[in-house]
Amino acid sequence: MPELPEVEVVRRGLARWVRGRTITGVDVLDPRSIRRHDLGTEDFIGNLEHATVLDVVRRGKFLWLPLAMSTPREATPEDLPQVALMAHLGMSGQLLMQDPDVPDEKHLKVRIKLSPVAGMPEQLRFVDQRIFGGLFVTSMVPTSDGGPGGLGETPLPEIAEEASHIARDPLDPHFSFDAFYRKIKNRKTGIKRALLDQSVISGIGNIYADEALWRARIHYARPTDTMRRADAGRLIEAVKDVMNAALAAGGTSFDSLYVNVNGDSGYFARSLNAYGRAGELCRRCEAVGLHSIMKREQFMNRSSYTCPVCQPRPRNGRW
Incomplete structure (x- = not known):
């Protein structure tokens, strides 16, 4: 099971590649990997397509991507994201940045297409051999202490609802x-x-x-x-x-x-x-x-x- 340092390595890598980019398409190849999204495949895709990834945030081993329908230049702390894409890696989940011409991995479950940026891969792929992990869209809620939800590039005072019950981790600047x-x-x-x-x-x-x-x-x-x-x-x-x-x-x-x-x-x-x-x-x-x-x-x-x-x-x- 990936622990905090492993998830932080993934967070830093994703932040470099996906912040500020718009999701242009989503392919769900195995619905079992979005089973935590209670409203099903169509709602999952509908929440992601045309949304802009504002950040990649982590608290403990929880990882999420706050989403906004506005562009990053328009988004401000007063225009807080309402939803986020939550990633649970489970035992074998992997988030890989790939170009479209790279052949699909054997255990590819979800493909997220991103707006093109020169020199950057255009797809975020969720690969999961054992299918214990998954992706789902969740609501964002205010943090209980008014601080940032977790470790990210943009300190917004919101947190993915599924992570709101856990304490801050020792690498969080707001850890007490x-x-x-x-x-x-x-x-x-x-x-x-x-x-x-x-x-x-x-x-x-x-x-x-x-x-x-x-x-x-x-x-x-x-x-x-x-x-x-x-x-x-x-x-x-x-x-x-x-x-x-x-x-x-x-x-x-x-x-x-x-x-x-x-x-x-x-x-x-x-x-x-x-x-x-x-x-x-x-x-x-x-x-x-x-x-x-x-x-x-x-x-x-x-x-x-x-x-x-x-x-x-x-x-x-x-x-």
Whole structure:
């Protein structure tokens, strides 16, 4: 499942190619990929054709394209978009920019044609092998805090309705550490469970939670109500460091199903320090001459990877 850095890589790529362009046509090759659009294929196409893409916005792992019937030059914060094209990548969804002469991909589901711009591909293609992802049109609603809906190029105070329930993510300029700290102090749970709770902080999945906790030297079962402000601050900085390192590497790819808009896979998996390293030496301990072996434990039907030396389990740990 793509996590925040993977979705941000896609967002940045799309923003470069689609902002300000008009949708001139839509081909739905497999209606299963727009099943979340309750009003059907004709309504889906009708909402997209002749609309202008104002931006590409992300909050957590949610990605959407605000749409307007006016041109970008006419659109202002006072003329807010009413709808957006929401993209859910699922397990294998890919948004690819292609030229019309490029043969259709085997698992092509939706083709969106864009107004021509010199040197830019003219089609946005949604490809999905496993069909867990999809596209749909959704309403835009005001943000609860009056800030921008998410990370984008144009800071409009609206958010796609399906993303309005989640907290801001750590790479969002409007992310509030104070709000995050208040939420975890008011919970009686383990810190990793809190990191995976989208109402507390969004965009952190299992891989990056393990990596951030390893960097911060915090065990995943550390009770949130025992977290000191300095501990929480160290953890959030570790989360940001991991996310930014993954962004620089193009994301974490374990197979060919995650790619960016140009079809390239990321390579952050080569730099993982915790996730998937059970039975291997802890790199931090090894660097100071200690022989500590990374452990894998069951966690919420998933796995957690920790070092028993530099991430000791707390006596009063919680799941």
